Amino acid sequence: MLAISLTHYVVLSALLFSIGLFGVLTKRNAVAVLICIELMLNAVNINLVAFSKYVTPTDFIGQIFSIFVITVAAAEVGVGLAIIIAIYRNRLSVNLDDFDWLKW
């Protein structure tokens, strides 16, 4: 039975980040993009906790940091959803391709 090392965590986190990034770049639905951003943030959280456990096991810097990230992510999602709802009231759409009115 192979022990779970730091590498496994990093690979998992990289995969999760890549999936999230792919979703952010390809999804047309704004809510789906927000969900994908959550994926990316959680990939980062895994990294933080894993490095904390394997590199500086006595300190809890990474863990505390990830709690901060989760809190901020919650707030960010709240604001993001509020914006999306506001846009939806105006446009009757959550398709990102329709949200190009800021271009020159």
Place this chain on the structure above:
Amino acid sequence: MLVEFALYHAWLVPLLPALAFGVIVFLTRPWPKLSAIVAVGSMAVACFFATLAAYGVFTNHEFVEKPLVYATRWFSLGLPGMPEVQIDVGVQLDPTSAMMLFMVSFIATFIFLYSIGYMEGDPGFSVFFSYLSLFGASMLLLVISSNLLQMFVAWGLVGLCSYLLIGFYSHKISAREAAKKAFVTCRVADFGLLLGLLALQIVFGTLNLTELSEKIAHFEEYTTFGMLTLIAVLVFIGPIGKSGQFPLHVWLPDAMEGPTPVSALIHAATMVVAGVYLVGRTLFLFHEVPSAMQLVAVTGGFTALFAATIAITQREIKRILAYSTVSQLGYMMLALGVGSLTASMFHLWTHAFFKALMFLGAGSVLHALHHKADVWEMGGLYKKMPITTWTFVIGGLAIAGIPPFAGFWSKDEILVATLSEGHYVLFAVGAFTAFLTAFYMWRMIFLAFFGEEKPENHPHESPWTMTVPLVVLAVGALGAGWVGTPWHNVWAEWIFFGHPHHGPVNYGAMLLSIVLAAAGIYLAYMLYLKDAKKKRARRLAEWFGPVYRMLYNKYYIDELYLWFNHALVDGTARLMYLFDIYVVDGIVNGIGGFAKLSGDGLRVFQSGRLQNYALIFFLGVLAVAVLMAFTGPSAASLVLGGVK
């Protein structure tokens, strides 16, 4: 007591007309009569103080050696690493400035009075008097200046007043053009003067007249002889412009576009002699540089002759007088150039009286004939205008140099000074000019005042405000020279440079100048009065056709300047225009065009699509990460703009 007060408060003399200027501009402008009273009244009070101050100076012989100077700090400039520059304003009273103070305020008072009659009914009556007051204030400030910078400020102010007053009839194009010409010509000259003053300040560290005269006496401690020569020449450029010396005399005849009292006050009696006065004030500088003295003398002598020859052929009464002024200013410069402050200031003094008189007489004639200026269209005015005629005749006798009138003594003094300094050519020029002066002046008098009456003219004598100044100035033109007769020369004991000059009475020169003056008058009489049809005069003009035309057209100097302007100045300007259009504008437009072009290129990336931005973001991070992986952190931090 009162004299003492006037001596130590001489700054009141320029201040009073300056106050009058303010009062007229801000308060009394809607009431012409009141404005005139304010202007004349303040000038009269100023004249009263000036007379007292002059009396105080001329009764105390100490002031000859040691001028009365009191000054206050105007400003001081201290820059690190440089000596501090301190500029004073103050009053310097010595016989020369006291004489000028009295002369300017005295003549100004009577010309102000005359203007009441002359300008009557003019829509700009009050404005005219405000300008006159401002001029009086600036000129008096110039006269009492103890400091060359202060003098330069006043010098600029009188130039401004001259500009305003020449262009007073601004509805006439010719008046506007003349005003511009006067201003621009004088500014060109002032530039030279300013450079000279800056050089004086830099080299000697002061512009106070008394300190300068002490320092320049042993200038070797401060500078080289070459530098001093340069300074003297630069300073002399200012007077060339202001005092109408060749080649910058062109503005003075045109300045006659202004109202006649202005011509009398500014362009005959006071402002134009400011240049002579400045050279006289800084004679200690010129005295150290023989070549500069030579330049002054030759410029003066040449201008005297040059202007006199032009005056022979001119037709307009004020234009003749203007060229005569240029010629007489040349005399004054000539006297300064041969080192005689006495003779120069003496001629300045007498000239102020008889030239102001003649201009006012001309104004009286123009007033009577409704501004018909051509002397050939006048004639026989003596019957209807006796006071004007006889005062004018006195002026004519004075300028021609007939004893005992004022001009004789001063002109004689100049000729004797020239002769005793050994300038024989300049003496001959001066003597011949004296002959020409008598001739052209009496040509004008015979044509305008004597001979047959022209039926189309309806002259009338002018009101008392105009005739009283004429009579007063005529008394001056008669008697102003008696203070400087060769037998008992009071003038030379007070106003001199270096040492008072007491030569033997030169009866030869005196006789010569009388004979020349009489010959000139006689020639004019033969040509223009005895010969009623003026046939001989016309025939002479035909014989010497080219010469006559050249003189009538003032040696084509104006045309030369015009050509110079068109060919050189405008040509250079056109070249500069093209440079501006194609090179300067090209660079500026190029920068703009580049920004526009790069903007056009870059806006393709600005699609407005969130995910495109995110992709570019990601690719950028990826690029940095790849760079870091392959080259190490230092090169990557370079890419990131130096972030460590």
